[in-house]
Amino acid sequence: MVMATPSSTPSYPNALLATHVSVRYGHNTILHDVTAGPFQPGKMSALLGPNGSGKSTLMRAIAGLAPITGAACVTLGGPPLSGMPLAKRTQHCLYLPQALPAPAQLPVLEALIAARHTGALPPSCLQEDDVEAAMNWLEKFEIAHLAMRNMSTLSGGQRQLVGLAQALSRNPKALLLDEPLSALDLHHQYAVMALLRRETTQHQLVSVLVLHDLNIALNMTDHVVVVHEGHLKAAGPPTDVLTPALLRDVYKVNAHIEQGSDGKYFVSVDGIS
Numbered sequence: 647m648v649m650a651t652p653s654s655t656p657s658y659p660n661a662l663l664a665t666h667v668s669v670r671y672g673h674n675t676i677l678h679d680v681t682a683g684p685f686q687p688g689k690m691s692a693l694l695g696p697n698g699s700g701k702s703t704l705m706r707a708i709a710g711l712a713p714i715t716g717a718a719c720v721t722l723g724g725p726p727l728s729g730m731p732l733a734k735r736t737q738h739c740l741y742l743p744q745a746l747p748a749p750a751q752l753p754v755l756e757a758l759i760a761a762r763h764t765g766a767l768p769p770s771c772l773q774e775d776d777v778e779a780a781m782n783w784l785e786k787f788e789i790a791h792l793a794m795r796n797m798s799t800l801s802g803g804q805r806q807l808v809g810l811a812q813a814l815s816r817n818p819k820a821l822l823l824d825e826p827l828s829a830l831d832l833h834h835q836y837a838v839m840a841l842l843r844r845e846t847t848q849h850q851l852v853s854v855l856v857l858h859d860l861n862i863a864l865n866m867t868d869h870v871v872v873v874h875e876g877h878l879k880a881a882g883p884p885t886d887v888l889t890p891a892l893l894r895d896v897y898k899v900n901a902h903i904e905q906g907s908d909g910k911y912f913v914s915v916d917g918i919s
């Protein structure tokens with residue numbers, strides 16, 4: 647069943663839930679009383695919607711980085727995140743932006759260690775276990791060969807992989823990843839999704855990803871939330887939510903969902919509407 651509110655959803659003790667989120671920039675209201683979640687631990691959730699619909703704004707609001715108005719509340723089990731100082735909130739709920747900041751003049755290995763310590767460390771401070779943990783993350787992301795390269799020399803996709811490794815290495819309870827696959831080739835898109843799935847399950851992370859690839863959302867996430875024109879349009883299991891009617895209303899395409907002989911779903915677009 648596609649639900650636009652979580653009213654009949656059972657509560658989960660360590661789930662991420664954002665209620666009544668409104669965001670305004672100047673006179674423009676970008677999000678209108680959006681309630682999203684609960685995003686459950688151990689599950690992969692996707693935020694979907696067209697360009698400019700408010701996905702990044704919703705993530706930033708959940709992370710405490712967008713100007714919320716009204717009676718919004720964000721919880722992740724325990725006391726509301728909304729009342730916490732930003733540094734503490736980030737330890738619980740980590741947001742990786744779509745546009746990564748300019749790279750530091752640091753080797754990748756040091757950048758990864760610095761991320762865990764939330765600040766740059768001189769090489770003399772590098773501990774053996776820090777190096778081992780950082781190398782372990784680089785290996786998981788298939789970028790161990792970049793360990794000694796300066797961050798400023800990396801390609802866009804390599805930087806995105808380092809950014810993801812930095813985010814995961816900080817061991818948050820909830821990960822908010824804004825278009826984490828946008829610069830990645832096909833192999834790395836699927837490798838990263840598989841890795842995120844493993845980490846999410848193993849550590850019972852709350853993982854929420856902004857995605858534009860509906861085929862990945864259909865086949866590799868458990869739950870999707872569709873934002874349209876600043877409103878919550880639909881939420882639920884991907885194959886329930888991504889119907890031809892929704893694709894027409896929200897994405898302005900005539901399309902249907904097909905299932906291959908391998909059981910995988912894919913969106914077949916007939917044209918724009």
Ligand SMILES: Nc1ncnc2c1ncn2[C@@H]1O[C@H](COP(=O)(O)OP(=O)(O)OP(=O)(O)O)[C@@H](O)[C@H]1O
Nearest residue numbers: 671674676695696697698699700701702703704744
């Ligand atoms: N700092 C800002 N000041 C003014 N308007 C903003 C600001 N940030 C975002 N907006 C506006 O809010 C709306 C939603 O932007 P947002 O980045 O959340 O969209 P999105 O769904 O993530 O889009 P995309 O898929 O293109 O990344 C857009 O119209 C955007 O121009």
